[in-house]
Amino acid sequence: MAxxxxxxxxxxxxxxxxxxxxxxxxxxxDEKTLIxxxxxxxxxxLNVKHSWAxxxxxxxxxxxxxxxxxxxxxxxxxxxxxxEVHGIFADLLEADLVRSTYSxxxxxxxxxxxxxxxxxxxxxxxxxxxxxxxNPDTDRVQLLNPTGLHIWKLCAQGRTMEELIASLQADFxxxxxxxxxxxxxxxxxxxxxxxxxxxxxxx
Numbered sequence: 046m047a048x049x050x051x052x053x054x055x056x057x058x059x060x061x062x063x064x065x066x067x068x069x070x071x072x073x074x075d076e077k078t079l080i081x082x083x084x085x086x087x088x089x090x091l092n093v094k095h096s097w098a099x100x101x102x103x104x105x106x107x108x109x110x111x112x113x114x115x116x117x118x119x120x121x122x123x124x125x126x127x128x129e130v131h132g133i134f135a136d137l138l139e140a141d142l143v144r145s146t147y148s149x150x151x152x153x154x155x156x157x158x159x160x161x162x163x164x165x166x167x168x169x170x171x172x173x174x175x176x177x178x179x180n181p182d183t184d185r186v187q188l189l190n191p192t193g194l195h196i197w198k199l200c201a202q203g204r205t206m207e208e209l210i211a212s213l214q215a216d217f218x219x220x221x222x223x224x225x226x227x228x229x230x231x232x233x234x235x236x237x238x239x240x241x242x243x244x245x246x247x248x
Contacts, residue, residue, distance in 0.1 A: 056243030057131055058158055059109035063102050063143045071099065080142055089140070094119070098133045102143060108134060138238045139183060159203040159245045160233055166241055170194065183240055192217075196232060200242055206233065 065071070070081040078096040081088050091099065097118065101111055108130055116126035137143040167179045176194045178187040189197060195216070199209055210226045217225060236242040 056161070056163075056245065057108060057134060057138075058244040059112075059127070060107050060158065061134075061244070062104065062107045063134055063137070064104045065099075065102055066142050066144050069142045073100070082141060089142075094129065095133050095136065098130065099137065099143070135240075139240060141238070144234070144238060159205055160200045160209065160237065161203050161243050161245050162197065162201045163241055163243055168197070178241055180240055185239060185241075187236070187239065187241055192228075193232060196229065197236075200233075203245065206230065209233065 068083050070083060072079045073096070078091040078099065079088055080091060080099070097115070098111065101114065112127045112130040113123065115130050116123050119126070134143065163180065165180065165182055167181070168176055170176045173191065175188065175190040176197070178189060180187075192213070196209060196213070199212055204212075206229070210229045213229055214222055214225045233242065237244060
């Protein structure tokens with residue numbers, strides 16, 4: 046697995062709920078855990094702490110809850126537990142071994158999660174073709190079409206998912222609202238999981 050320090054600038058919200066990626070196949074053994082990334086056709090051996098975290102991905106527990114349990118199991122402070130859990134899941138997200146879901150803005154609860162750009166990412170606009178992003182922390186490149194660039198610029202202002210969707214719906218009113226919402230959510234999820242965007246949880 047990647048070193049957690051490489052992902053230190055990826056901002057993960059305590060409310061983020063991880064789930065196992067459909068690209069991951071996991072085998073647990075007595076003394077080690079092997080995980081296969083079927084998309085990349087690569088196998089990684091997880092250490093004890095990464096393995097513990099992966100075993101506790103249930104699709105319901107968020108990172109804050111997992112950090113509390115982690116602190117108890119490994120007998121460390123809550124602060125240190127959050128740092129380690131944050132780093133572990135930054136690793137797993139970067140490797141596409143887990144995916145993430147977020148607090149929904151649907152229903153009566155107001156979504157206070159704002160999506161923000163990773164300040165270390167370099168942006169190069171390509172005229173009408175969109176833009177090119179480069180993340181020096183992960184040596185990763187991301188191509189953006191004009192719509193993706195529009196979302197990126199909105200995130201540079203710190204917008205909620207609801208605000209992002211509303212803006213795109215206003216710009217593309219000929220596209221069904223459900224399709225716009227799905228496309229925006231999938232794009233933002235991918236960009237967050239890969240470290241180009243982060244999340245800021247407001248109280």
